Amino acid sequence: MELILCKNYDEISERGANIIARAMIDKPDCILGLATGSTPVGMYKRLIEMNRASWIDFSRTTTFNLDEYYPISPENSQSYRYFMNENLFNHVNIDKKNTYVPNGSAADAEAECKAYDAMIENSRGIDIQVLGIGINGHIGFNEPDENLITGTHLTALTESTIEANARFFDSKDEVPRHALTMGIGSIMRARKIILLASGKNKHDAVMKLLDGKLTTACPATMLKLHPDVILICDEAAYNG
Numbered sequence: 001m002e003l004i005l006c007k008n009y010d011e012i013s014e015r016g017a018n019i020i021a022r023a024m025i026d027k028p029d030c031i032l033g034l035a036t037g038s039t040p041v042g043m044y045k046r047l048i049e050m051n052r053a054s055w056i057d058f059s060r061t062t063t064f065n066l067d068e069y070y071p072i073s074p075e076n077s078q079s080y081r082y083f084m085n086e087n088l089f090n091h092v093n094i095d096k097k098n099t100y101v102p103n104g105s106a107a108d109a110e111a112e113c114k115a116y117d118a119m120i121e122n123s124r125g126i127d128i129q130v131l132g133i134g135i136n137g138h139i140g141f142n143e144p145d146e147n148l149i150t151g152t153h154l155t156a157l158t159e160s161t162i163e164a165n166a167r168f169f170d171s172k173d174e175v176p177r178h179a180l181t182m183g184i185g186s187i188m189r190a191r192k193i194i195l196l197a198s199g200k201n202k203h204d205a206v207m208k209l210l211d212g213k214l215t216t217a218c219p220a221t222m223l224k225l226h227p228d229v230i231l232i233c234d235e236a237a238y239n240g
């Protein structure tokens with residue numbers, strides 16, 4: 001795992017955006033794996049600026065998002081589909097038909113997960129996957145557990161994630177209890193992964209990424225088995 005240690009959040013956003021921009025310039029039809037949460041917002045802002053300056057072009061880009069609450073309507077302002085439209089897709093020249101987010105309103109969650117995996121498999125595969133990391137070490141909504149699941153699946157959110165995400169809702173009670181998420185296997189198949197971590201509250205999870213151990217109690221540690229992962233973190237996350 002390569003480490004890029006940044007002074008602060010702005011530098012994380014800049015470095016992350018530069019890596020994605022480089023990939024998009026090298027491969028105009030590249031396939032991006034995208035993440036929600038507060039961490040990638042600055043990076044998306046930077047990508048929007050680059051698109052407006054005509055440095056990067058999204059017209060041939062395809063995206064697959066990591067996860068979505070379940071059940072939730074895509075029109076709900078708390079849905080990850082809505083988040084992606086607001087924070088990136090509405091502001092760049094991407095064709096929304098080429099942006100995929102698991103469908104939180106699918107009647108049959110299991111069928112939706114299978115279809116999502118099939119779509120990723122039938123594409124040329126994800127070139128760069130963007131990840132945040134949960135305080136508890138989750139990636140996507142792969143929560144700490146005895147077992148981790150390889151493919152896209154329906155999962156229950158842990159109490160720590162519900163509490164962490166409550167800040168986006170009027171109250172904790174409104175946070176959905178379930179989500180559809182790419183599995184660890186879906187994530188590991190990406191050719192390249194960038195993981196962004198900012199702030200003191202990510203310190204413990206970041207330290208677990210940098211020791212020599214794998215544990216399902218910190219799902220992000222599975223990334224140590226991937227040949228091309230860049231951890232982009234700030235001093236607050238690194239030093240604690």
Ligand code: PGA
Nearest residue numbers: 037038039040132133134
């Ligand atoms: P955050 O979430 O970027 O809002 O901290 C990260 C995550 O839970 O994966």
